[in-house]
Amino acid sequence: MKDSITLHPKYGLNPTLATCFYCGKETGEIALLGNGYKDEAPRNLCVSLEPCAECKEKFKDYVLCIEAEGDESSPPLPSGRWLALRKHCFKSPPNDGICFMSHELFMTLYHQVQSAA
Numbered sequence: 001m002k003d004s005i006t007l008h009p010k011y012g013l014n015p016t017l018a019t020c021f022y023c024g025k026e027t028g029e030i031a032l033l034g035n036g037y038k039d040e041a042p043r044n045l046c047v048s049l050e051p052c053a054e055c056k057e058k059f060k061d062y063v064l065c066i067e068a069e070g071d072e073s074s075p076p077l078p079s080g081r082w083l084a085l086r087k088h089c090f091k092s093p094p095n096d097g098i099c100f101m102s103h104e105l106f107m108t109l110y111h112q113v114q115s116a117a
Contacts, residue, residue: 005036007034010040016031016044020052021046022064025052051064064098067106083110
């Protein structure tokens with residue numbers, strides 16, 4: 001079954017409290033990781049790149065640019081570093097307000113933002 005969860009042999013549903021990738025606060029959601037997490041899940045864990053309600057409101061006029069590794073054949077693997085840039089800086093901002101960037105592009109953009117500040 002596509003939407004089923006495989007229980008962890010030792011920790012069962014293996015729950016964790018979800019935290020926001022951007023602010024680090026708890027989102028109020030409980031993620032059931034089951035066997036998808038190798039060990040016992042920590043008390044808090046970031047399980048999504050979707051901003052929490054507070055960050056979504058805070059960054060509604062921004063594009064969240066996340067440094068990530070990977071290519072088109074696999075999902076991006078975020079490094080943990082990100083920038084928020086106003087949507088008007090983009091010719092065509094992404095619909096979900098999130099874009100992934102290679103390390104090189106991210107660093108170029110980061111240095112430009114730093115020199116403008």
